[in-house]
Structure formats: structure tokens, C-alpha cells
Amino acid sequence: MVHLNYMGLSFKDRVYRTTKKIPRGRVATYGQIARLAGNPHAARAVGLFMKTNPHAPIVPCHRVVALNGALTGYSAKGGIKKKKEMLIREGVKFRGDRADLKVSRWKAR
DNA sequence: AAACTGACTTCTC
């Protein structure tokens, strides 16, 4: 087996918890979150969690972007566009339509 | 209830 569930939390909860820790003005990638949560290949699942996220205001899902910095989705209204504006407003640097991960990538560990 | 689909990433050739 697999390693035990962290604090009895399901993978899903770990993802949410990790996402919540993303500081303002920073962005994280799906894969990064998945990795921190324990499943390096569950990036897709992470995206799904955001999509159906039951903690909309609690989990800053707008701070989650694709590996290349592209904003691949946003369920709330305004869509990608709005998400981008929000991030910019938080201080995240953008390079065209993609977040500048070089500068704004959340470095957790 | 089973199969498909999706806000993705990593590994291999």
C-alpha cells in the first residue's frame, strides 16, 4: 500500500487544503497540487475538484493554472478572462494569456 | 450501474 491518508483526509480534501494555502499573488499548477497531495498523476482529478468544488469561496481555485501558465478553465462567471484579471489584480504577472510562472509560481514545500 | 469525459501531467520513444 499506499501510504496512509494524511490526517484521515481523502485525496480530495488534501487537494482543497493545499489549494487553500496558496498565498495571494501566487499561482500553483494542477500537477503541483496533485503532487503535494500525494498523487503526481492526479492533476486531472484536481481540475475536476476545482470544477465541482464545494468550497468555492474557501478554495481560491482561480489561483490554479496549467503547467504552462495557461488558464484552462474557470467555472465561476466571467470565465477565463475574469480569472486572469483577478490574478493580475493580486499581483500575478502575465505574459500574454499565460501566467508568468517564473515569477508567480507558488513555491511550497 | 457501467462507461464516458474532463479545469492535466508525466513518462517513454
Add this chain to the structure above:
DNA sequence: GGAGAAGCCAGTT
């Protein structure tokens, strides 16, 4: 280094 396949979890159909 570009292209293809595999892998992950849960919501929808």
C-alpha cells in the same frame, strides 16, 4: 526536443 500513450479521481450521462 517533439509526439504519443498512460495514469489519476470523480462527476455526468
